[in-house]
Amino acid sequence: MAQLAVENVSVAFPLYHAESRSLKKTVFAAAAGRLGEDSRHRLSVQALRDVSFTLRTGDRLGFIGANGAGKTTLLRTMAGIYEPVAGRITIDGAVTALLDPGQGMNMELTGNENIRLRALFNGYSEARIRQLQEDVASFAGLDQFLALPVRTYSSGMVVRLGFAMATAISPQILLMDEWLLAGDASFLDKARHRLESMVRGAEILVLSSHRPDILLQWCNRLIWLENGEVRADGTPEEVLRAYLPPEQFDHAWDAARKHA
Amino acid sequence: MVDAASPFRYRQRMDMFPSGPDAAPADAAPARPVVIAASRSGRERLALAAADVTGMARLWPLVWTLSLFDIRLRYRGSLLGPLWLTLSTAIMVGAIGLLYARLFHQNVSGYLPFLTVSLVLWNFISTVASEATTCFTQADAMIRSIRMPHSVHAARVVMRNVLVLGHNVIVIAVVFALFGTAPSFASFSLLPGFLLWLADGFAASLLLGLFGARFRDIPPIIGSIMQIAFYLTPIMWNPSMLTHRGLSQVFVSYNPFYALLEILRGPLLGQGLDLAAWHVACGYSLGLFVITGLVFVRARPRLPYWL
Numbered sequence: 001m002a003q004l005a006v007e008n009v010s011v012a013f014p015l016y017h018a019e020s021r022s023l024k025k026t027v028f029a030a031a032a033g034r035l036g037e038d039s040r041h042r043l044s045v046q047a048l049r050d051v052s053f054t055l056r057t058g059d060r061l062g063f064i065g066a067n068g069a070g071k072t073t074l075l076r077t078m079a080g081i082y083e084p085v086a087g088r089i090t091i092d093g094a095v096t097a098l099l100d101p102g103q104g105m106n107m108e109l110t111g112n113e114n115i116r117l118r119a120l121f122n123g124y125s126e127a128r129i130r131q132l133q134e135d136v137a138s139f140a141g142l143d144q145f146l147a148l149p150v151r152t153y154s155s156g157m158v159v160r161l162g163f164a165m166a167t168a169i170s171p172q173i174l175l176m177d178e179w180l181l182a183g184d185a186s187f188l189d190k191a192r193h194r195l196e197s198m199v200r201g202a203e204i205l206v207l208s209s210h211r212p213d214i215l216l217q218w219c220n221r222l223i224w225l226e227n228g229e230v231r232a233d234g235t236p237e238e239v240l241r242a243y244l245p246p247e248q249f250d251h252a253w254d255a256a257r258k259h260a
Numbered sequence: 261m262v263d264a265a266s267p268f269r270y271r272q273r274m275d276m277f278p279s280g281p282d283a284a285p286a287d288a289a290p291a292r293p294v295v296i297a298a299s300r301s302g303r304e305r306l307a308l309a310a311a312d313v314t315g316m317a318r319l320w321p322l323v324w325t326l327s328l329f330d331i332r333l334r335y336r337g338s339l340l341g342p343l344w345l346t347l348s349t350a351i352m353v354g355a356i357g358l359l360y361a362r363l364f365h366q367n368v369s370g371y372l373p374f375l376t377v378s379l380v381l382w383n384f385i386s387t388v389a390s391e392a393t394t395c396f397t398q399a400d401a402m403i404r405s406i407r408m409p410h411s412v413h414a415a416r417v418v419m420r421n422v423l424v425l426g427h428n429v430i431v432i433a434v435v436f437a438l439f440g441t442a443p444s445f446a447s448f449s450l451l452p453g454f455l456l457w458l459a460d461g462f463a464a465s466l467l468l469g470l471f472g473a474r475f476r477d478i479p480p481i482i483g484s485i486m487q488i489a490f491y492l493t494p495i496m497w498n499p500s501m502l503t504h505r506g507l508s509q510v511f512v513s514y515n516p517f518y519a520l521l522e523i524l525r526g527p528l529l530g531q532g533l534d535l536a537a538w539h540v541a542c543g544y545s546l547g548l549f550v551i552t553g554l555v556f557v558r559a560r561p562r563l564p565y566w567l
Contacts, residue, residue, distance in 0.1 A: 003293070010298075013565060014565060014566075016566070023475040023477050023478065023481070024477070076404070079406075079407055080294065080296050080407035081403070081404060081405070081406070081407055081564055082564050082565065083296055083298065083561040083564075084296070084297070084298050085298055086298045087297070087298060088295060088296065088297035088298065089295070089296045089297070090293050090294070090295050090296075091293060091294040091295075091296070092293035092294075097405070097406070099404075099405055100404075100405060102401055102405065103405050103406075104401045104402035104403075104404070104405035104406055105401070106329070106401075108333050109329055109333065113329055116325065117322065117325060117326065117329070120319070120321050120322040120325055121319065121322050121406065121408065123318075123319075
């Protein structure tokens with residue numbers, strides 16, 4: 001039984017401009033007794049405001065919203081990268097977060113070395129590291145390239161490597177940002193196939209996307225984020241009807257039907 | 261309530277081939293839920309900080325491999341590879357040693373082993389200090405894509421420099437063999453001394469790394485502090501030279517770098533156990549641990565926001 005509960009989570013990013021990054025300014029402000037006021041009046045961006053929802057096995061949640069609405073920040077917070085300023089997140093289950101194509105890879109290291117690092121992070125034995133390397137090589141179609149530094153790869157190859165690496169591990173809770181759905185057509189088919197089986201396997205899926213047809217196909221619940229707040233929470237059909245202009249909704253609805 | 265034991269535990273449960281021949285039984289252990297809360301109380305923060313460090317210990321193979329790759333990357337494609345570390349230290353020690361032995365009116369057979377040990381050990385201290393200030397800012401891509409104990413990045417700086425030290429020990433061994441220098445009976449204290457170095461290096465990396473991430477002018481400040489410390493600390497010169505000239509011992513007695521150097525350098529050069537140096541070294545280390553603990557407990561959850 002996997003479960004993911006987000007309770008009253010707020011996240012604020014402090015804005016560090018050149019001034020507040022400076023040690024000199026901070027020390028002088030402290031000496032002049034201004035620090036207290038400074039920290040209370042510090043400029044920050046409220047990225048998430050009092051967001052709450054609970055997901056259980058079988059839930060397929062989508063996020064939709066304009067750029068900067070807080071979708072990626074919410075995914076990062078759910079992955080435990082940003083610890084919230086207020087509220088709490090309870091994660092019960094193995095999480096994989098596919099947040100950006102680089103996946104924290106070191107561009108100077110070779111593909112194989114990056115795979116090894118990822119495997120060690122997951123506590124794999126030597127035999128399983130080799131299995132993972134073979135698995136990634138065959139799926140990403142990068143065979144000889146895996147011995148070369150990642151910085152020599154094309155951007156598409158980096159996406160393929162990152163995708164293959166992350167999806168070789170099947171999680172109980174899968175957090176995905178929409179970059180996964182970019183790539184060349186032949187790889188996209190393969191990726192979609194793998195992702196669909198992974199999505200079927202995962203107990204909980206959370207997906208952030210701008211593509212209404214994908215959200216309609218893959219999700220059974222949708223949250224519309226606006227300025228870091230939950231604007232609407234319901235079935236994909238309800239939320240998209242409210243979010244999209246009618247003709248775009250019909251278009252997406254047809255596209256989703258056609259694929260299904 | 262914060263579940264201190266397992267904020268990183270869920271990673272261990274990921275299982276790629278659950279039915280494979282070597283499916284790790286450890287993965288099957290029922291992991292408790294991970295709770296990430298806006299931890300307000302001191303006890304919760306302390307528990308999370310402690311979990312960060314134990315999480316790092318559990319990921320030791322990762323720390324080791326990251327450090328190894330760092331060294332390998334630095335010398336990728338070069339003819340001698342990491343042996344360049346050994347060679348450049350040897351050349352530097354040879355050149356400086358011969359000149360300064362004359363300048364300071366010292367006997368080469370006594371001065372060169374002293375200088376070799378001093379420079380190699382100082383190189384470790386100063387490189388850890390300067391690399392520590394960027395240990396988190398340079399790992400920003402990793403920190404922002406996966407939840408991982410932050411102390412992994414601090415331990416990586418220390419391990420990387422232990423590997424460099426390992427290459428430089430060859431130079432010490434060669435110089436000792438050439439000049440017949442023999443470590444003293446007090447060499448048993450080298451092991452606790454080195455462990456203290458590792459602990460200090462780790463604490464300093466955490467502390468300087470956090471400050472370096474928050475305040476971007478820390479790296480150049482630490483750079484100049486270490487440069488001044490190099491000249492004020494008995495590294496190139498011997499503390500006995502101060503007494504010969506009737507100068508005060510103030511740069512020696514309360515200098516944390518001198519105490520740290522001396523607990524390893526003394527026994528290596530055949531001197532007895534220097535209890536005064538040990539006291540100063542332990543005192544400063546304790547202070548460092550307390551300050552690092554306080555800063556880390558407070559600043560740990562904020563680190564990803566600073567990158």
